[in-house]
Amino acid sequence: MEPLLLVKNVEKAYGKGVNVFNALENISFEIDHGEFVGVMGPSGAGKSTLLNILATIDTPTSGDILIGTDNIAKMDEEKLADFRRDHLGFIFQDYNLLDSLTVRENILLPLAIAKKKPAVIKERVEEIAATFGISNLLDKYPYQISGGQKQRTAASRALISKPKIIFADEPTGALDSKSATDLLESMSSLNEKHEATIMMVTHDAYAASFCRRILFIKDGQLSKEILRGRKTRKEFFQMILDELSQVGGETNDVI
Amino acid sequence: MTLFDLAVKNIRRNMKSYSLYIGSTVFSILIYFTFATLKYSNDISGAAETSKQIQGVMGAAAFVLMIFVAIFILYSNSFFMKKRKKEVALYSLLGVRKRSIGFLMFFENMVIGLLSLIIGVVLGFLLSRALLSILLKLMGLDVVAGFTFSTSALINTVIVFFIIFLVTSLMGYRVIYRFKLIDLFHAEKKGEEVPKARIVTVFLGVLALAAAYVIALQDLMDSEVWRVLGLATPIVIIALTVIGSYLLFHSVLVYVLSALKRNPHWAWKGLHMMTASQLLYRIRGNAKTLTIITVLSATTITSGGAVFGVYYNAEKNVEMYTPYTYMWEGDPQTIDPAIIESEVSFNSKMIRVPLASYEMEYAVIDETTYHTLAKNLKWPEVQKLQESEIFAIDAYYDERWSDKLESVIINDTDYKVAKFFDQALFNVGTLGANAIVVPDQLYEEMDSDEKLLQAVNVIDYKKQIEVSNELAEAAENFSSATADYNSSIESLGALLFVGSFLGLVFLVATGSIIFFKMMTEAEEDKAKYAILHKIGVSNKDMKRTIRGQVGVIFIAPLLLGLIHGGVALTATSNLLMMDFLVPVVIWMVAYTLIYAVYYIATVHNFNKLIRRSYLEG
Numbered sequence: 001m002e003p004l005l006l007v008k009n010v011e012k013a014y015g016k017g018v019n020v021f022n023a024l025e026n027i028s029f030e031i032d033h034g035e036f037v038g039v040m041g042p043s044g045a046g047k048s049t050l051l052n053i054l055a056t057i058d059t060p061t062s063g064d065i066l067i068g069t070d071n072i073a074k075m076d077e078e079k080l081a082d083f084r085r086d087h088l089g090f091i092f093q094d095y096n097l098l099d100s101l102t103v104r105e106n107i108l109l110p111l112a113i114a115k116k117k118p119a120v121i122k123e124r125v126e127e128i129a130a131t132f133g134i135s136n137l138l139d140k141y142p143y144q145i146s147g148g149q150k151q152r153t154a155a156s157r158a159l160i161s162k163p164k165i166i167f168a169d170e171p172t173g174a175l176d177s178k179s180a181t182d183l184l185e186s187m188s189s190l191n192e193k194h195e196a197t198i199m200m201v202t203h204d205a206y207a208a209s210f211c212r213r214i215l216f217i218k219d220g221q222l223s224k225e226i227l228r229g230r231k232t233r234k235e236f237f238q239m240i241l242d243e244l245s246q247v248g249g250e251t252n253d254v255i
Numbered sequence: 256m257t258l259f260d261l262a263v264k265n266i267r268r269n270m271k272s273y274s275l276y277i278g279s280t281v282f283s284i285l286i287y288f289t290f291a292t293l294k295y296s297n298d299i300s301g302a303a304e305t306s307k308q309i310q311g312v313m314g315a316a317a318f319v320l321m322i323f324v325a326i327f328i329l330y331s332n333s334f335f336m337k338k339r340k341k342e343v344a345l346y347s348l349l350g351v352r353k354r355s356i357g358f359l360m361f362f363e364n365m366v367i368g369l370l371s372l373i374i375g376v377v378l379g380f381l382l383s384r385a386l387l388s389i390l391l392k393l394m395g396l397d398v399v400a401g402f403t404f405s406t407s408a409l410i411n412t413v414i415v416f417f418i419i420f421l422v423t424s425l426m427g428y429r430v431i432y433r434f435k436l437i438d439l440f441h442a443e444k445k446g447e448e449v450p451k452a453r454i455v456t457v458f459l460g461v462l463a464l465a466a467a468y469v470i471a472l473q474d475l476m477d478s479e480v481w482r483v484l485g486l487a488t489p490i491v492i493i494a495l496t497v498i499g500s501y502l503l504f505h506s507v508l509v510y511v512l513s514a515l516k517r518n519p520h521w522a523w524k525g526l527h528m529m530t531a532s533q534l535l536y537r538i539r540g541n542a543k544t545l546t547i548i549t550v551l552s553a554t555t556i557t558s559g560g561a562v563f564g565v566y567y568n569a570e571k572n573v574e575m576y577t578p579y580t581y582m583w584e585g586d587p588q589t590i591d592p593a594i595i596e597s598e599v600s601f602n603s604k605m606i607r608v609p610l611a612s613y614e615m616e617y618a619v620i621d622e623t624t625y626h627t628l629a630k631n632l633k634w635p636e637v638q639k640l641q642e643s644e645i646f647a648i649d650a651y652y653d654e655r656w657s658d659k660l661e662s663v664i665i666n667d668t669d670y671k672v673a674k675f676f677d678q679a680l681f682n683v684g685t686l687g688a689n690a691i692v693v694p695d696q697l698y699e700e701m702d703s704d705e706k707l708l709q710a711v712n713v714i715d716y717k718k719q720i721e722v723s724n725e726l727a728e729a730a731e732n733f734s735s736a737t738a739d740y741n742s743s744i745e746s747l748g749a750l751l752f753v754g755s756f757l758g759l760v761f762l763v764a765t766g767s768i769i770f771f772k773m774m775t776e777a778e779e780d781k782a783k784y785a786i787l788h789k790i791g792v793s794n795k796d797m798k799r800t801i802r803g804q805v806g807v808i809f810i811a812p813l814l815l816g817l818i819h820g821g822v823a824l825t826a827t828s829n830l831l832m833m834d835f836l837v838p839v840v841i842w843m844v845a846y847t848l849i850y851a852v853y854y855i856a857t858v859h860n861f862n863k864l865i866r867r868s869y870l871e872g
Contacts, residue, residue: 085791118519
């Protein structure tokens, strides 16, 4: 089967002349349909740069990125916007909810932009809200709900348009451990039951242990890849910790 | 390095972010200095006979301008200070004492003031010459504007702006003292409550406006409200309008927007709900600004429209009461035959007619004279008078308060008025506004002193001022359309100039206030648009919602201002009995066009700011 996401020789350089700084060098990997992939690495390794490029918010200096058959490295800005809207979902550390809209409106925004019918939108919102357990919060405003609820709202928004792939950038970074676990479990179940493809950047080994596969980045290059396989989450967590101590990641904030 | 050096360097380095503020201060000084120069100019006061009046108008206008300019500078200063809070925080964080920062701000503002004063005065000096030429042309004076530098205007400007800058500088100093470092770290804004419209205030707002309009459009003479409130009526109308406008923004618009936002068929389409909710959050906070802009626009439109309307009607107005170019009592005078269009010499008698409670004096002419005079003025022909019939003329007739003459008793016979004219057949200034036309025979029989009158029409009457002056010397009871026209154009021209000048200044200022306001909002909205960009909203969609959001803030007060102005001008034109339609439409279109330029500039800059912010990530 064709991979869902194919990254080939992606480079990203900042600056000019002598002062060139390579944030990403020769990155190549694949993500298949229905995978839950984590990207880990120390600060400044290029995790966020990679995610931004894959999420089409930033553009690579060279290389190809194929999502399905579309090469997003070669698209113009207007097309990218449409592509983002139709095929990608995002979950950010700081939720990125619009505080002047209700939870319901925040969730349905991508569908409204895609000009779907109100009846269809209504149905989808209720369905997705039920999955994340926020059905009773739909008419509240973001400032009236907790951080965990906000992040579940953001996740609902990311998933409502049934995107091909979901990018999560430190989604648990601003959450307490209980909310973080709730969110990660929801994501994990979405991955298992609905075959949602998720790529998550994190520096938290606990969050990463929910993934099926982890890519490690160091100094802009892929350094290692580990698979969960048939291991339990706890065993996988230990594996990640061992790996991190080798590549020099941050382990001080694990639980 | 002294604090002063630091202040100068600070300005030089941040020239771009300062340019907006400096731009508005330079503009204010430029306008004020120009106006002061015109006020003190000898060209105007020397040339125009009505200069006392003009000096008065200019003085009052200068005062209004001064207050306005002060408010405008205060407004742009506070906008400017808001933008610089981060810089202040940084200094503070680095351990610079508040007192030093305060002094820095104070000096800096004074340096900006001095700089803008110099630029403003130089530009103003150049501009005043151009404007002076326009003013003299509008006043119909053939004087070449001299290139004089007015010292009194300079002194006046320097004093006014020194005080304004001192005040803003002190305010800048105060801002530093109120500033707390912790504010910098509270980047996250606390959620605000969504405004809800109370149906009572919605109702009150609509009611207040409706009441104001109804009272304003009522007939002055037979209105109950005017009778009860008397001269307080205009104040009541203005108060109701202002309150109504405020409530309209405060509640009615909120009500409409909430209703729109609740309707999925409208709101859940593209970014509609985003536009609606942005406006919803903003409108209430902006209600005061929007009301001020509405009132300013309405004032500008009304006063400008009225002055322009009167100016536009000046010719008609003169011709209404002075249909003949020259008219006088006595023997004919020699006038260059080449310019004469028509010339009539006729006789008139006077008669006193007792009316209900008083006696009225009427000029009497015979029917033959009537036909000659009427033919010269191209009046439609009327049938001949029957026996015991007369015509009556009342140039000042107004159905609201004049009595229509029905019949007259002359020589013990009752004569019926067969036809009534409410226009002047001859110059009111020479023979009065009231006249009756009697059959030739009756005229002969009437026993009264007879006087000889001359009425002359000339070609291109507006320019025959020399002929007019000569005749004025020689003739008795002289009236001249030429002289009337020129004097009314002189004073109206000055009025028109002052009106449009202030109107323009108000317009620029209102436009700038909205511009500043929207740019502040763009700054606050950056994050929201960055989110939209991330979730895949295209540039086109974003531009559309920005256009809508900015558009409502621009259009709502303009539309309301135009409606207010329209109502006020309808009332004025009814009162003055002049047709304002053409001049008012021209005026309103001009106003709207300049306003539209501001809208386009604001949308453009809003877009640029948003785009730059999300492209930077």
